[in-house]
Amino acid sequence: MDNVGRGNWVSEKLLPPIMKVVNTKAMNALKDGMVYSLPFIIIGSIFLILSNIPYKPVAQALTDSGWSAIFTQAYTTSFGIMAVWAVVGIAYVYVRNEGFEALPAGLTSLAIFLGLQSLQVASPLSAAMGKAGSGVGSLSGTQVAEHIDKLPHALQTFLTSPVTGAINITWLGGQGMIAAILIGIFVGWGYSAMLRAGWKITLPEQVPANVANQFTAMIPAGVLITVAMFIYAFFSFIVKEDLLQTIYTLIQTPLQGLSDSFGGALIIAFLVPFFWFFGVHGGLIMGAITTGLLVPNTFDNAALYHAGKLSLANGAHIVTNEFYNNFINLTGSGITIGLVIFTLVAARSVQLKSLGKIEAVPGLFNINEPFLFGLPLVLNPFLAIPFFLTPVLVAASTYLVIYFGIVPPLNGVAAPWTTPPIISGFLIGGWKMAVWQAVVLVMSAAIYWPFAKRYDKMLLAQEQEAEAAENA
Amino acid sequence: MAEKTIMLACAAGMSTSMLVKKMQDAAKAAGKDYEIFATSTSDVDEKLASSNKPDVVLLGPQVSYMKKEIQAKTDAAGVPLDVINMMDYGMMKGDNVLKTAEALIS
Structure with a gap:
């Protein structure tokens, strides 16, 4: 296969510098x-x-x-x-x-x-002073703040100095x-x-x-x-x-903002299959880079959810660590559930059929190495387009449905990355998120289907040829 | 105590454990007493230093980029190492991978 030869060039020339950064002691x-x-x-x-x-x-x-x-x-x-x-x-x-x-x-x-x-x-007092209804004696909070110099000295200090020893x-x-x-x-x-x-x-x-x-x-x-x-x-x-x-x-604030932007989401979604295409664990590498930024985003949402104030207007983030784990990498890098369905119900070549059986259960737990290496998806130009396209489209559409308020923001609950789709959606964002995850699964099937069909046909022809050669 | 110990290392040890199961089945079918297990590449050091040191280490293809780094460790411990063939891994061909491991040990 000559595409493997070309792939070797990429993995020998292009990837080593990237890997050098990824594999530094600090990154590890x-x-x-x-x-x-x-x-x-x-x-x-x-x-x-x-x-x-x-x-x-x-x-x-x-x-x-x-x-x-x-x-x-x-x-x-x-x-x-x-x-x-x-x-x-x-x-x-x-x-x-x-x-x-x-x-x-x-x-x-x-x-x-x-x-x-x-x-x-x-000082919790000085934070509360501006609020309506709070204050000292007959003065409102704002009046206290404005005329703090008129208060007894001890009270002034008490109101303005932070609580120490904490x-x-x-x-x-x-x-x-x-x-x-x-x-x-x-x-x-x-x-x-x-x-x-x-x-x-x-x-x-x-x-x-x-x-x-x-x-x-x-x-x-x-x-x-x-x-x-x-x-x-x-x-x-x-x-x-x-x-x-x-x-x-x-x-942190600018980086979090960057990771939580539409462009940031698309770049992350694109780089996962990009690394995998060259046989390198994209989920792991992008995870290493993004966790430090996306987990704080999750944390912010969790705090808002806990306070009962989860909404974009209150500063909730769209792209959190769960956006990465449970959308961009849903059913495995490349969101390959569509391929699983294809191999189980429509594939005719022996290779795809047998792989479908191997991948069906792990796929539910978001593991898809059998597909990545067995179909393969690695260095395979026939499936490259949907492999790159699906995560990017899913990231874009998921961003937009949250942005436009069709689905509420992720609530900051972290489900293990192996949690099956729809269940994870329910946990990380409620029933609307679960429904949206189901939509994502359908999107995956729709994008992969035509490409998988053509690839299956080619494999079937190869298999028949090999069989004919054996019989001849 | 098993006759030979084969260690597989990949990213989180998740998908590789599926392959381990297939390899164990293949070993059993061939009547061989092997201990086969999967671990994360970050635990390789610990495993090489343990009393039950593996006889051979196989790397998952998804972490083949770490081969050089891990090879330095396995060479120091005198344990052979190779990367699992991508297709064997993907198709979960336990018997083929077992053969690779045996070839490396002998």
């Missing part, structure tokens, strides 16, 4: 480190649903009995602090891959993540995600570099190994924490806000 740490936050996000999702059952009487009963708040507690301490899992996981994986004992690095990373925060929460949970969730990623990678890199350079306290051999190991971590952790302290000091004295706030404003 990011990709495998984020995985540690997934179980907590999914478990937290269950409590998010429980705290916010989308059926009024039940929801009311849960709120009245106080159980809604209890479920919220479980959600907040799992899903709600996902940046903590990420910051530990990323540094941990980085150092583990370098072959050193990794948990101390993960813990150092957490220490630094917290150490760069100002450990205070804005870890601000805002930064432990979606808003702290990019900072968590950067800190995790930086700590992983610095920690391993110092150990490799031999910066450690070596104790005499008589000292038991578990005692000696504690000392191994001491120098790199000490250096990194000191560096972090000076960074904190710089931001505290010069910038007048903490590093996390700066990263959030300067990096």
Whole structure:
């Protein structure tokens, strides 16, 4: 097959530079480190649903009995602090891959993540002051704010100074995600570099190994924490806000906006089959790049959903991590369910028929390697058009139906990526999303059908030829 | 204790476990006592260092781009490595992949 020869050129010349970036230590740490936050996000999702059952009487009963708040507690301490899992996981994986004992690095990373925060929460009173109905004595909130200098001195201070001695949970969730990623990678890199350079306290051999190991971590952790302290000091004295706030404003907000745009959705949807076409795991690579941005989008939507204010007007995102997992990669990269249906009901060639049987069940769980390698879809020009087109069209139409309010935004619940279609749609966005997923499945069938038919005909002719040659 | 241990590594160890099942069936049919399992490429280090070190490592075709990196590790551990043929993988031909593994061990 000459197209394989051409493919080799691509995979030898074009892909290596891309793979070099994807395969850097930092990217690997990011990709495998984020995985540690997934179980907590999914478990937290269950409590998010429980705290916010989308059926009024039940929801009311849960709120009245106080159980809604209890479920919220479980959600907040799992899903709600996902940046903590990420910051530990990323540094941990980085150092583990370098072959050193990794948990101390993960813990150092957490220490630094917290150490760069100002450990205070804005005074809830000053936030409430502008609101109608609040205020002090006979003054309204606005009047208090305007005439704060006339209040007793003690009261002024109380109203304007932040609550200290508290870890601000805002930064432990979606808003702290990019900072968590950067800190995790930086700590992983610095920690391993110092150990490799031999910066450690070596104790005499008589000292038991578990005692000696504690000392191994001491120098790199000490250096990194000191560096972090000076960074904190710089931001505290010069910038007048903490590093996390700066990263959030300067990096995370624009990136999140980019990933949540129509163009961003199309690019992500296109690149998944693009990588796969050359035999490289596109879902995994794009996942590594996009999770850091899309998971915070999911988080924002979850917070809005939890507050009962989920709408685009309130700032809900269209493209979340579930948009990626449960739409762009529905039934596997390339959204190949249409091909599965074709092979099961209409294929005539032995190859497609037998592959259909292999792929039918995994396809329901969004796994489609049998098709990618067996049809194959990899380097196959006959199926390339629908393979590239389906995810892009699905991403575009899904974006638009949410944009125009036909289907509500994704609610921030995270379903495991292996959750079958329609069920996942119901979980991540309610019945309308489930119906839309069903529409997506039909779209896939419609796009793949004519191409699959032509390809099947060709395979059948080949098979018949081979059979005739054997019989002759 | 199985006679030989064959380890398959892919992205998340999901689709490869289907192939593992087919290979186990093929090994059983041939009356061979092999331990065959799938894992994620990120766990290769750990598995190579474990007491039950695999006799051969096979990479899923979707992670063939990591061959160089993993080969360095398996070479250091003295374990042969190859990438599974794409068509064998796609068609889930357990017997063919088993033959590849056996050829590498011997």
